[in-house]
Amino acid sequence: MTLALGIDTGGTYTDAVLVDHASSDVLASAKALTTRHDLSIGIGQAVAAVFGGGDVSPANVDLVALSTTLATNAIVEGQGSPVCLLLIGYDPALIQQYGFERELVTQDVVYLRGGHDGAGDEVEPLDEVAAREAILARRDQVEAFAVSGYFGVRNPAHERRIKALAEELTGLPVTCGHDLTTRLNSVRRATTVALNARLIPLLRELIATVQRTLDEQGITAPLMTVKGDGSLVRAEWAMRRPIETILSGPAASVVGAWHLAGEGDMWVVDMGGTTTDIAVLHDGRPRLSPEGARVGGWRTMVEAVDVHTVGLGGDSQVQLDGQNQFTIGPRRVVPLCLLASEYPQVVDELRRQVTARQREGLAGQFAMAQRPPSGPLSDSERALLRHLAAGPQSLAFLVNAQRYGSLVVRQIEGLEARRLVTRAGFTPTDALHVLGRFRLWDAAASHLGAEILAAQVGLSPQSFCEQVAGDVSGRVTRELVSKVLSDESGTPDWEREPSAVALLSRALGGAPESDLACQLTLRQPVVAVGAPVEAYLPGAARQLHTELVIPRAAEVASAVGAVAGSVVQQLQVTIRPIEAGQGFRLHLPDGVRDFCSLEESVAYAQEVVPHQLEKLSRQVGADQVEVRVGRVDQTVSVGGGWQQEVYLGTLLTFTAVGRPGTAQGTTN
Amino acid sequence: MADILQEIASKLYDGEDKEVAALVQQALDTGMNPGEVLQGGLIAGMDEVGKDFKAGELYVPEVLVAARAMHAGMDILRPLLTEGDTPTTSKYVIGTVKGDLHDIGKNLVKMMLEGAGFETIDLGTDVLAEDFVAAVREHQPNLVGMSALLTTTMVQMKAAIEALEEAGLRESVKVMIGGAPVTAAFAEEIGADAYAPDAATAVDVARSLASAAA
Numbered sequence: 001m002t003l004a005l006g007i008d009t010g011g012t013y014t015d016a017v018l019v020d021h022a023s024s025d026v027l028a029s030a031k032a033l034t035t036r037h038d039l040s041i042g043i044g045q046a047v048a049a050v051f052g053g054g055d056v057s058p059a060n061v062d063l064v065a066l067s068t069t070l071a072t073n074a075i076v077e078g079q080g081s082p083v084c085l086l087l088i089g090y091d092p093a094l095i096q097q098y099g100f101e102r103e104l105v106t107q108d109v110v111y112l113r114g115g116h117d118g119a120g121d122e123v124e125p126l127d128e129v130a131a132r133e134a135i136l137a138r139r140d141q142v143e144a145f146a147v148s149g150y151f152g153v154r155n156p157a158h159e160r161r162i163k164a165l166a167e168e169l170t171g172l173p174v175t176c177g178h179d180l181t182t183r184l185n186s187v188r189r190a191t192t193v194a195l196n197a198r199l200i201p202l203l204r205e206l207i208a209t210v211q212r213t214l215d216e217q218g219i220t221a222p223l224m225t226v227k228g229d230g231s232l233v234r235a236e237w238a239m240r241r242p243i244e245t246i247l248s249g250p251a252a253s254v255v256g257a258w259h260l261a262g263e264g265d266m267w268v269v270d271m272g273g274t275t276t277d278i279a280v281l282h283d284g285r286p287r288l289s290p291e292g293a294r295v296g297g298w299r300t301m302v303e304a305v306d307v308h309t310v311g312l313g314g315d316s317q318v319q320l321d322g323q324n325q326f327t328i329g330p331r332r333v334v335p336l337c338l339l340a341s342e343y344p345q346v347v348d349e350l351r352r353q354v355t356a357r358q359r360e361g362l363a364g365q366f367a368m369a370q371r372p373p374s375g376p377l378s379d380s381e382r383a384l385l386r387h388l389a390a391g392p393q394s395l396a397f398l399v400n401a402q403r404y405g406s407l408v409v410r411q412i413e414g415l416e417a418r419r420l421v422t423r424a425g426f427t428p429t430d431a432l433h434v435l436g437r438f439r440l441w442d443a444a445a446s447h448l449g450a451e452i453l454a455a456q457v458g459l460s461p462q463s464f465c466e467q468v469a470g471d472v473s474g475r476v477t478r479e480l481v482s483k484v485l486s487d488e489s490g491t492p493d494w495e496r497e498p499s500a501v502a503l504l505s506r507a508l509g510g511a512p513e514s515d516l517a518c519q520l521t522l523r524q525p526v527v528a529v530g531a532p533v534e535a536y537l538p539g540a541a542r543q544l545h546t547e548l549v550i551p552r553a554a555e556v557a558s559a560v561g562a563v564a565g566s567v568v569q570q571l572q573v574t575i576r577p578i579e580a581g582q583g584f585r586l587h588l589p590d591g592v593r594d595f596c597s598l599e600e601s602v603a604y605a606q607e608v609v610p611h612q613l614e615k616l617s618r619q620v621g622a623d624q625v626e627v628r629v630g631r632v633d634q635t636v637s638v639g640g641g642w643q644q645e646v647y648l649g650t651l652l653t654f655t656a657v658g659r660p661g662t663a664q665g666t667t668n
Numbered sequence: 669m670a671d672i673l674q675e676i677a678s679k680l681y682d683g684e685d686k687e688v689a690a691l692v693q694q695a696l697d698t699g700m701n702p703g704e705v706l707q708g709g710l711i712a713g714m715d716e717v718g719k720d721f722k723a724g725e726l727y728v729p730e731v732l733v734a735a736r737a738m739h740a741g742m743d744i745l746r747p748l749l750t751e752g753d754t755p756t757t758s759k760y761v762i763g764t765v766k767g768d769l770h771d772i773g774k775n776l777v778k779m780m781l782e783g784a785g786f787e788t789i790d791l792g793t794d795v796l797a798e799d800f801v802a803a804v805r806e807h808q809p810n811l812v813g814m815s816a817l818l819t820t821t822m823v824q825m826k827a828a829i830e831a832l833e834e835a836g837l838r839e840s841v842k843v844m845i846g847g848a849p850v851t852a853a854f855a856e857e858i859g860a861d862a863y864a865p866d867a868a869t870a871v872d873v874a875r876s877l878a879s880a881a882a
Contacts, residue, residue, distance in 0.1 A: 094836075098837070185834060185836055187836035636853055638851070642819065646822055646823060648826060648858070
């Protein structure tokens with residue numbers, strides 16, 4: 001049996017699973033809290049725990065696959081190392097005119113003369129002298145270089161030359177635009193390579209520490225990482241193209257759900273503590289976002305899983321707004337029941353708050369220190385942290401204890417952003433404890449929290465909790481509908497379209513006195529994974545009149561998906577007609593080549609590219625590689641009565657699929 | 669008051685350029701607002717021309733002559749119109765693509781668009797992909813229109829769209845294309861936003877693209 005270890009670092013938890021690689025049967029699983037400041041700690045804990053049962057020895061593991069949120073988090077939080085972005089043939093005046101400098105990620109941008117046109121012909125010779133000067137000047141100041149050439153995806157010659165130069169002069173990692181994509185839009189390519197370069201040192205460090213952690217456990221199997229499209233690559237390779245690991249967590253979860261549910265086409269809803277991710281699979285492959293993944297406000301060109309993320313999860317904070325309505329999320333907090341199970345004094349404080357009148361907005365909330373204070377702190381921040389040194393305190397207490405108490409909430413938010421403080425409050429998890437559907441932690445705290453909030457909206461605690469749970473289901477339904485529609489046609493603007501709001505409300509059981517009923521049916525089954533799904537997804541599936549599948553081991557779908565992924569490498573090669581009938585130009589990853597006839601160029605590509613791709617796949621960690629070719633000829637009929645066709649070009653897509661190589665040598 | 673506007677529209681339809689100019693001046697002399705004269709007289713007239721042209725009741729020479737009458741009226745109004753009078757500040761860059769010298773269709777579209785209140789910038793014929801990009805940068809239009817009449821030059825529309833894409837500017841404009849060999853399928857294949865089979869339809873398409881973007 002091939003034994004695989006899957007590891008997934010999610011926003012809240014890090015999961016580890018041991019899986020029979022051939023059958024995807026889960027043999028053991030374990031969870032640990034994700035340690036954001038150093039992911040390898042949580043990983044180490046989860047891995048140690050998964051072997052806790054004792055039936056499996058770490059030395060028997062044949063394959064390790066890791067999906068990590070490191071790249072996504074780092075981009076969202078603006079982390080990364082100093083890098084230099086070398087732009088060839090870009091017009092700085094254009095960049096300035098449209099304010100594109102913001103998209104360039106780094107301040108250190110060098111404009112070099114050179115570049116090509118849309119056909120791949122050189123527009124200006126490359127200024128190697130200036131390039132050499134710029135690279136040498138930064139040799140000791142940056143940790144990586146990013147290179148992007150104007151129309152570099154039509155002819156990579158200049159990018160390759162600069163890459164060779166930078167490697168020769170500095171030995172630092174260099175990323176090129178044409179390596180990451182074949183698509184147009186020079187600005188977004190620049191964003192993508194610059195982000196990639198910034199991530200390289202971070203991912204390298206993570207891989208090194210994870211590798212050490214695995215060695216310490218006695219695991220000698222090769223380490224693979226999950227890419228944002230759900231496929232696997234060797235960790236050393238991922239270190240060169242870390243940007244391709246963004247959204248690997250959601251991708252792994254979608255692939256994992258498919259493997260556990262065994263269905264064909266399906267919609268996957270992955271609900272965690274913080275967010276709910278929605279994606280769709282066709283033929284077992286996740287739908288990729290055609291526009292390129294958006295992360296942290298950046299528009300990249302990475303084709304990653306098309307996931308719709310909603311700030312709603314099992315631990316989303318339930319808050320009351322000014323109009324006695326409650327909102328759920330997007331902020332995630334520690335559930336009151338969980339807090340109380342570790343700090344019983346919380347229950348007393350809640351009991352006190354039930355009887356004493358509390359200021360709205362402060363009731364039922366606590367703050368606690370997350371890690372030892374670090375970084376610059378103001379006096380009042382220091383004072384706040386001192387209060388929290390002994391344990392969690394209620395917000396009400398903190399407001400009373402400080403001068404200018406009304407500023408306390410803002411200060412706490414600032415400390416939360418710096419991950420020095422965590423908040424605790426009423427969550428859907430607490431609602432489930434009150435309703436008796438969940439019995440993990442201290443339900444007394446949940447009951448008291450419910451009493452406090454329910455009183456403010458004039459409901460009984462029971463009704464309040466039922467509404468909270470129903471609201472979560474209802475929102476999942478709405479988001480699913482929204483995603484299906486936006487994939488198929490534009491995005492509907494629910495708030496602005498009164499008819500859509502009216503119909504959807506009727507479909508979700510609202511307006512029972514209306515003469516018009518509405519029923520929505522989702523034609524594909526919904527597969528739900530993630531810890532809280534048992535509680536909320538049945539309601540959503542009922543509202544959409546579709547089958548719900550919650551696979552066994554659903555809580556660790558991401559980790560299962562990590563090891564279930566195949567190694568998939570794709571190369572897209574285009575052939576374009578040369579002007580005035582002078583032949584055909586083949587655009588290969590390493591350069592352009594002209595031919596007299598279309599079939600000659602196709603034949604050449606089919607001879608040369610599969611070898612390259614197979615070699616690449618093996619380098620990336622695949623065994624038993626199979627290369628397939630897809631050909632699309634773009635020809636259009638001419639109008640005006642001419643019986644003619646215009647040839648625009650041919651797209652050849654080479655796809656190599658293989659199993660990840662294991663320590664055993666060959667699988668099966 | 670409304671009668672004189674109807675008179676202007678009617679004379680415009682008939683292509684009576686001198687009479688249109690005289691009536692426009694007369695309307696202004698009675699204290700009418702230039703914007704009102706533009707909308708109620710000139711644009712109303714051109715709209716009718718466009719409608720009948722689409723229906724096949726008017727032919728190209730009659731449209732050209734009506735457009736000339738419109739210009740006669742516009743020459744008097746233009747210096748008097750302020751920002752607030754013009755219905756939309758929609759700018760339209762138009763040109764015939766690289767290697768193609770045909771311009772009758774393009775000119776017709778341009779005139780119909782002006783009649784509909786668009787500000788047009790005509791790049792002429794044999795316009796390179798880079799020139800379209802430069803024009804977008806200089807004039808910041810909402811719309812770009814491309815014309816081609818040869819099967820050998822249609823592909824240049826794709827090159828121009830790709831040039832806008834590479835510059836990062838594709839999303840800042842809506843692109844529409846036309847010309848005898850061009851079809852809606854071709855427009856979709858090359859990533860254009862719209863296609864129009866004739867000048868009058870071009871105005872409708874341009875209007876809907878401009879308001880969708882708003």
